[in-house]
Amino acid sequence: MRDVAILGVGMTPFGRLDENDLLDLLSSASLRAMEDAGIGDTLIDAVYVANMGGGILNHQTGIASALVDNLALLPAAADLVENGPASGASAVKNGVLAVASGYYDFVLVVGGEKMRDVTGWRATDFVATLTHPYAEYIYGVSLPGMAGMFAKLYMDKYDIKPEHLAMVAMKNQENGILNPYAHIQMKISMEGMIETPDSIVNNSYVAKPLRLFDCCPVSDGAAAVILCPADRVKDFGKPLIKVAGFGQATDTHTLAERDDPTDLKAVTMACNQAYKRAGITAKDIQVAELHDAFTILEIAESEHAGLFAKGEAKKALEAGETKIKGSLPINPSGGLKARGHPVGATGVAQIVDLTWQLRGEAGPRQVENHDVGLTVNFGGFGNNVVAFVLRRES
Amino acid sequence: MDMELEQILRPPELPMNPYPPKVITLATGNKMVVRPIDRSEVPVLLKAIKPTIKIERDFYDVVGARLYAELLGWMKHRVRNEYCLVGQIDGVLVGAVNGRMLSKKIGISLHTLAIERGLRIGAHLFASKMEHHIEHLNQHEVWITAESPLGFRRWMIEYSLIKQEGVQHELGGAESFKLTRELYYKNKPRLVCGSRPCPPELLEHAKKEIIIADEKTITEQICGAKGAWKI
Numbered sequence: 001m002r003d004v005a006i007l008g009v010g011m012t013p014f015g016r017l018d019e020n021d022l023l024d025l026l027s028s029a030s031l032r033a034m035e036d037a038g039i040g041d042t043l044i045d046a047v048y049v050a051n052m053g054g055g056i057l058n059h060q061t062g063i064a065s066a067l068v069d070n071l072a073l074l075p076a077a078a079d080l081v082e083n084g085p086a087s088g089a090s091a092v093k094n095g096v097l098a099v100a101s102g103y104y105d106f107v108l109v110v111g112g113e114k115m116r117d118v119t120g121w122r123a124t125d126f127v128a129t130l131t132h133p134y135a136e137y138i139y140g141v142s143l144p145g146m147a148g149m150f151a152k153l154y155m156d157k158y159d160i161k162p163e164h165l166a167m168v169a170m171k172n173q174e175n176g177i178l179n180p181y182a183h184i185q186m187k188i189s190m191e192g193m194i195e196t197p198d199s200i201v202n203n204s205y206v207a208k209p210l211r212l213f214d215c216c217p218v219s220d221g222a223a224a225v226i227l228c229p230a231d232r233v234k235d236f237g238k239p240l241i242k243v244a245g246f247g248q249a250t251d252t253h254t255l256a257e258r259d260d261p262t263d264l265k266a267v268t269m270a271c272n273q274a275y276k277r278a279g280i281t282a283k284d285i286q287v288a289e290l291h292d293a294f295t296i297l298e299i300a301e302s303e304h305a306g307l308f309a310k311g312e313a314k315k316a317l318e319a320g321e322t323k324i325k326g327s328l329p330i331n332p333s334g335g336l337k338a339r340g341h342p343v344g345a346t347g348v349a350q351i352v353d354l355t356w357q358l359r360g361e362a363g364p365r366q367v368e369n370h371d372v373g374l375t376v377n378f379g380g381f382g383n384n385v386v387a388f389v390l391r392r393e394s
Numbered sequence: 395m396d397m398e399l400e401q402i403l404r405p406p407e408l409p410m411n412p413y414p415p416k417v418i419t420l421a422t423g424n425k426m427v428v429r430p431i432d433r434s435e436v437p438v439l440l441k442a443i444k445p446t447i448k449i450e451r452d453f454y455d456v457v458g459a460r461l462y463a464e465l466l467g468w469m470k471h472r473v474r475n476e477y478c479l480v481g482q483i484d485g486v487l488v489g490a491v492n493g494r495m496l497s498k499k500i501g502i503s504l505h506t507l508a509i510e511r512g513l514r515i516g517a518h519l520f521a522s523k524m525e526h527h528i529e530h531l532n533q534h535e536v537w538i539t540a541e542s543p544l545g546f547r548r549w550m551i552e553y554s555l556i557k558q559e560g561v562q563h564e565l566g567g568a569e570s571f572k573l574t575r576e577l578y579y580k581n582k583p584r585l586v587c588g589s590r591p592c593p594p595e596l597l598e599h600a601k602k603e604i605i606i607a608d609e610k611t612i613t614e615q616i617c618g619a620k621g622a623w624k625i
Contacts (some may be wrong), residue, residue, distance in 0.1 A: 012622040012623075012625075013620040013621070013622070013624060013625050015618055015620045016618060016620075017620060017621055017622055018451060019621055019622075020621060020622040020623075024622050024623075025622045027622075028622040028623050029622075119543060119547070120547075121547075180625050181625065184512070186422065186512055186513075187422060188421045188422055188423075189421070189422055189423030191419060191423045192419050192420050192421040192422055192423045192424075193421055196419040197587065197589075198418050198419045198420070198518075198587040198588065199419075199421070200583075200584055200585075200587065201514055201517055201518060201521070201584075201585060201587050202419075202420055202421040202513070202514055202587075203421055204584075213421065221622075222622070
């Protein structure tokens with residue numbers, strides 16, 4: 001197997017992009033990544049598109065074929081990868097395998113979603129279709145509902161307070177202000193979110209104990225990466241950002257079937273696989289982009305990825321260790337909470353942001369001491385998790 | 395002005411209790427003063443509303459155009475029993491709501507316009523408007539309709555409003571709903587916020603001047619400045 005590197009990255013701003021359709025979003029991100037890589041349109045051998053809702057939300061299927069034609073990349077191979085909210089990282093994984101195998105040299109992976117074409121409740125229902133149809137969905141379970149139940153159990157077990165969740169929200173929204181691509185660019189305060197009686201409206205409960213500012217926004221957007229063999233990067237004069245390792249693991253479809261619903265086994269297994277392939281341990285991670293679709297998930301994932309011991313992430317939050325200037329910055333991009341969560345795009349966007357960090361191109365949100373980073377893309381409710389370790393090499 | 399003719403054109407008004415100003419702490423920690431304005435303050439409000447007439451997103455054009463007309467009509471004494479409440483942060487206008495008394499017992503909710511978005515300003519101001527009708531104007535019910543999906547979701551669903559078959563809201567078009575006193579007090583603990591008295595320094599600052607942003611800023615605040623090909 002060949003070593004694989006990230007040659008180019010690009011993304012659209014995330015947010016509510018009324019004037020653009022899904023193909024626009026995917027095309028824009030792809031062209032940005034191609035431009036960043038300095039690669040022409042004749043070198044791309046294959047295109048992997050990550051998208052979850054084109055058929056349901058936008059009445060458009062066959063989006064990978066449409067994109068290849070739109071970008072004049074014919075006759076590149078084209079595939080759609082759908083793996084719920086982990087579609088993005090799954091598509092990158094498939095691209096990595098394709099290059100590593102030696103079958104393709106230059107692969108474009110692009111993830112995108114156009115979710116704001118529909119109302120918020122339809123978008124919530126769309127995402128809920130990934131739950132078990134007979135054991136969960138039929139009873140009205142949504143992802144916020146599931147996250148609320150998980151949060152209650154996790155908070156009780158590890159003595160996590162609402163203030164800790166609010167700290168995650170505040171940190172990530174502060175980071176989002178520094179990220180021009182972020183959907184949410186607004187500083188929030190503990191007083192306005194929790195302390196004032198007015199918070200009952202400002203930050204109303206969505207699924208107790210989770211409140212409005214504990215949830216990521218519903219976003220439009222796309223992100224793209226160009227993958228190639230590591231030994232070809234020098235031909236393009238780009239920094240060598242290697243895919244040092246990846247891991248993927250699944251868990252039971254229903255949350256109720258798990259021995260301990262607070263144990264995100266798939267996160268632990270996926271991260272451990274990625275660490276092993278990269279030849280590192282969790283202690284070597286210097287920056288992480290985690291899947292904070294809900295604030296509780298940043299806390300739980302950081303513990304299940306081994307970045308902190310169970311129950312210790314709250315102390316790191318209190319000490320500011322996970323801030324951009326902290327000892328282990330988490331979600332310097334703003335994460336899903338502020339950057340936004342166009343589901344098909346998220347896993348790719350995490351890799352784009354981490355690549356910018358490792359290249360030292362993250363502008364005001366740049367972290368220090370940054371050679372090795374982790375991404376965790378959390379599909380379903382932890383039933384399909386994909387983790388990547390990226391490393392900058394000279 | 396022909397005063398004789400003006401007397402005919404100018405409608406007589408019902409007595410209206412004043413809305414006592416209050417302050418609401420927003421998610422940002424900023425303090426929003428909610429207060430009534432008088433006719434002399436309408437011109438500056440119209441300047442802020444005018445740019446929204448061109449914004450198609452979320453039916454701001456419809457709401458902006460109608461609010462503009464209603465406030466102009468009120469300023470020139472051509473609408474009966476109207477009032478307007480504004481939300482200001484550090485003097486800056488962030489939203490406005492208006493309504494009127496159809497009769498002593500029945501209130502009419504007219505429009506709700508949030509200029510700053512993402513902070514539930516529209517929700518706070520709409521709740522203030524309901525508070526005014528029920529608690530200060532002592533009305534029995536408020537008639538409400540919606541012109542946008544956002545409005546429908548916010549008012550009709552959040553307040554569990556009662557659909558009024560065969561009753562035409564004076565804004566026309568869509569279905570008419572009503573908020574009764576009973577429904578208001580049932581929903582009040584979770585929807586109506588703010589504290590009184592409004593600190594004098596905040597109120598004085600708000601009254602001193604209604605500061606409005608320029609057209610570009612207002613448009614960006616409402617629509618965002620992004621697109622797939624920007625940055």
